[in-house]
Amino acid sequence: MRVLSVTLLGVLLQGAAFAQAPTQPGEAFAGLTGSCWRTQMDNAGPDTDTHCFEVAVGGKMVTDTHKVRNPAGRVVYEGVSIYLLDKPSGTLIYEYFYSNGGKLVGYGWRVGDEIWFASKPGAEKPDLVWKLGKDSYTVTPASADLGHPGRFVKVAPGK
Numbered sequence: 001m002r003v004l005s006v007t008l009l010g011v012l013l014q015g016a017a018f019a020q021a022p023t024q025p026g027e028a029f030a031g032l033t034g035s036c037w038r039t040q041m042d043n044a045g046p047d048t049d050t051h052c053f054e055v056a057v058g059g060k061m062v063t064d065t066h067k068v069r070n071p072a073g074r075v076v077y078e079g080v081s082i083y084l085l086d087k088p089s090g091t092l093i094y095e096y097f098y099s100n101g102g103k104l105v106g107y108g109w110r111v112g113d114e115i116w117f118a119s120k121p122g123a124e125k126p127d128l129v130w131k132l133g134k135d136s137y138t139v140t141p142a143s144a145d146l147g148h149p150g151r152f153v154k155v156a157p158g159k
Contacts, residue, residue: 026055028083029055039151041068081095
């Protein structure tokens with residue numbers, strides 16, 4: 001019984017360390033907020049995808065407004081993600097509203113210079129990872145059905 005208790009405690013402590021989340025979304029998105037970032041769709045183009053991140057409500061919310069433009073510059077698809085702290089799980093929760101009338105809900109957390117995303121809070125393996133750099137970030141999905149890989153480069157300060 002004691003071995004089981006010690007083992008269980010070890011697993012719980014490892015899980016708690018792994019799932020530690022920033023206190024506020026503004027901290028998780030540090031380095032991205034206040035700027036816009038662009039990629040060629042699927043790294044090939046000709047359409048572009050631009051995300052603009054803004055801190056709101058004193059850092060308790062981050063918005064990500066994104067627009068996909070065709071080669072003529074016309075917006076052909078767009079969406080907005082709202083990131084908030086999910087108090088029960090201690091991670092970020094987001095709702096993504098997109099132009100075809102849909103909504104996607106998921107979770108995210110910062111791990112060093114990465115932001116991990118999954119359909120459940122504190123998942124052992126993320127569905128999608130954003131690796132942050134000074135003037136770019138890369139998006140790596142765990143599989144093709146979970147998103148598109150890409151490299152976003154800083155293009156302008158946000159609004």
